[in-house]
Amino acid sequence: MEGKNSKKKVYTAPKGMHDILPDEQVWWDRFYNKAKDVSDFYGFKKIDTPLLEDADIFIRGTGLGTDIVEKEMYTLKTKGGDFLALRPEGTPSVIRSYIENGMFNWPQPVKLFYYGPMFRYDKPQAGRYRQLFQFGLEMIGEENAAADAEIIQAVWLILNELGIKNIHIELNSIGCPDCRPAYKKFLKTFYRTKASKLCSDCKRRLKINPLRILDCKNESCIALRENLPPLFDKLCEECRGHFEHLLEYLDEMQIPYNLNPNLVRGLDYYTKTVFEVWSNDDAGSLALGGGGRYDGLVGILGGPKKPAVGFAFGVDRIVYQLKLRNKKTETYHKNKVYLVQLGESAKKQIFGLLEEFRKNNISVESSLGRDSLRSQLKNADHSRVKYCLILGQREVIDGTVILRDMESGLQETIPIDKIILELKERLKKEN
Ligand code: HAM
Numbered sequence: 001m002e003g004k005n006s007k008k009k010v011y012t013a014p015k016g017m018h019d020i021l022p023d024e025q026v027w028w029d030r031f032y033n034k035a036k037d038v039s040d041f042y043g044f045k046k047i048d049t050p051l052l053e054d055a056d057i058f059i060r061g062t063g064l065g066t067d068i069v070e071k072e073m074y075t076l077k078t079k080g081g082d083f084l085a086l087r088p089e090g091t092p093s094v095i096r097s098y099i100e101n102g103m104f105n106w107p108q109p110v111k112l113f114y115y116g117p118m119f120r121y122d123k124p125q126a127g128r129y130r131q132l133f134q135f136g137l138e139m140i141g142e143e144n145a146a147a148d149a150e151i152i153q154a155v156w157l158i159l160n161e162l163g164i165k166n167i168h169i170e171l172n173s174i175g176c177p178d179c180r181p182a183y184k185k186f187l188k189t190f191y192r193t194k195a196s197k198l199c200s201d202c203k204r205r206l207k208i209n210p211l212r213i214l215d216c217k218n219e220s221c222i223a224l225r226e227n228l229p230p231l232f233d234k235l236c237e238e239c240r241g242h243f244e245h246l247l248e249y250l251d252e253m254q255i256p257y258n259l260n261p262n263l264v265r266g267l268d269y270y271t272k273t274v275f276e277v278w279s280n281d282d283a284g285s286l287a288l289g290g291g292g293r294y295d296g297l298v299g300i301l302g303g304p305k306k307p308a309v310g311f312a313f314g315v316d317r318i319v320y321q322l323k324l325r326n327k328k329t330e331t332y333h334k335n336k337v338y339l340v341q342l343g344e345s346a347k348k349q350i351f352g353l354l355e356e357f358r359k360n361n362i363s364v365e366s367s368l369g370r371d372s373l374r375s376q377l378k379n380a381d382h383s384r385v386k387y388c389l390i391l392g393q394r395e396v397i398d399g400t401v402i403l404r405d406m407e408s409g410l411q412e413t414i415p416i417d418k419i420i421l422e423l424k425e426r427l428k429k430e431n
Pocket of ligand 1: 088089090091120122127128129130132133134136137138287288289290291292293294309310311312313314315316317
């Protein structure tokens with residue numbers, strides 16, 4: 001009950017989660033439209049999977065010993081007793097759907113893309129959220145290194161066409177169940193006498209997954225691995241051949257990459273190729289996306305043996321990059337005009353005009369509840385339209401309308417029956 005002294009609680013979004021306000025949507029749309037266009041072109045089909053899944057698919061798929069499953073998963077028990085998780089990533093969900101819907105009977109490879117929020121109970125900081133958006137590409141049923149190259153090419157193209165060009169790809173091969181166990185064993189022996197110098201996380205990793213020691217950012221762990229022979233020197237013939245083919249394809253496509261023997265990725269299902277995309281601008285910051293091959297996952301989740309490869313963009317981080325690079329160019333909403341009316345007769349005429357605009361595919365905004373020119377122009381300014389149309393008593397009588405360029409402030413009077421044509425011409429030039 002509200003008492004005299006009761007304080008009103010101010011509600012905020014949950015920690016590490018945030019709203020995407022109307023003004024920011026332009027960046028998110030811009031990324032999604034480009035990513036979807038390129039994915040469509042490469043033959044990827046959209047898939048949506050539930051935000052909640054049986055927690056087991058992540059425990060078995062992503063891996064019990066990974067940070068994502070061990071520390072970051074939001075889980076719940078339903079009233080019916082099911083143990084569910086808010087998806088921390090999309091790959092196991094897509095593979096669950098691939099198996100459940102018998103997609104292994106479709107012509108292979110099956111190429112899918114998805115877009116939406118993922119949830120990780122991570123320590124919130126710049127670029128690291130608890131609700132994060134990913135756009136993922138998965139190609140299932142193709143083992144040839146050309147598939148890995150195709151995914152990398154699509155990723156490269158999407159970023160380049162968005163104007164995010166100052167980037168590079170970190171690349172490695174982490175082998176397969178044939179050659180990796182020997183390297184893991186070698187690592188255990190290598191670190192046995194040095195264990196006391198490892199950080200506490202790596203001491204634990206030495207027991208569960210010694211490969212993860214390779215990408216530890218702790219200085220003493222970095223120093224310890226200085227003389228370590230890289231994993232790609234120990235790959236089996238099959239993995240080495242696969243990796244060499246991939247490098248040839250990337251060279252052919254002129255996609256630059258850095259071979260990084262310490263890149264192992266924090267998810268358990270990877271085999272052979274692993275890669276990440278980084279911006280060159282803010283070194284030491286965060287990956288814009290990551291992916292790799294996961295030939296065992298379909299089998300692990302109960303399906304037939306099917307090779308697969310994929311990648312996911314961290315969309316929050318891409319949007320940050322887009323904002324950094326395009327401060328000016330996105331200032332105006334390109335295909336939109338603002339209608340300002342002054343007086344009752346103008347207001348009535350506007351209702352008819354609105355329909356004309358809709359038929360001609362021009363978006364309009366107006367504030368019919370406002371009467372003053374000043375407040376309507378202020379709203380138009382806030383909506384960041386390039387053009388504003390002003391219709392007053394005089395214009396209604398003359399059969400004209402004033403066209404105002406919001407950037408320069410210049411105004412012209414145009415006959416009302418020519419305004420659609422005039423606007424279409426101008427908007428076409430703007431685009
Ligand atoms: P991941 O490396 O865990 O891979 O995530 C992919 C990208 O999501 C990261 O590179 C990063 O940009 C973004 N991301 C991850 N965590 C956060 C966070 N807490 N806040 C903001 N952004 C974040 C996967 O999820 C794999 N499923 C990728 C994949 C697809 N592999 C094969 N197919």
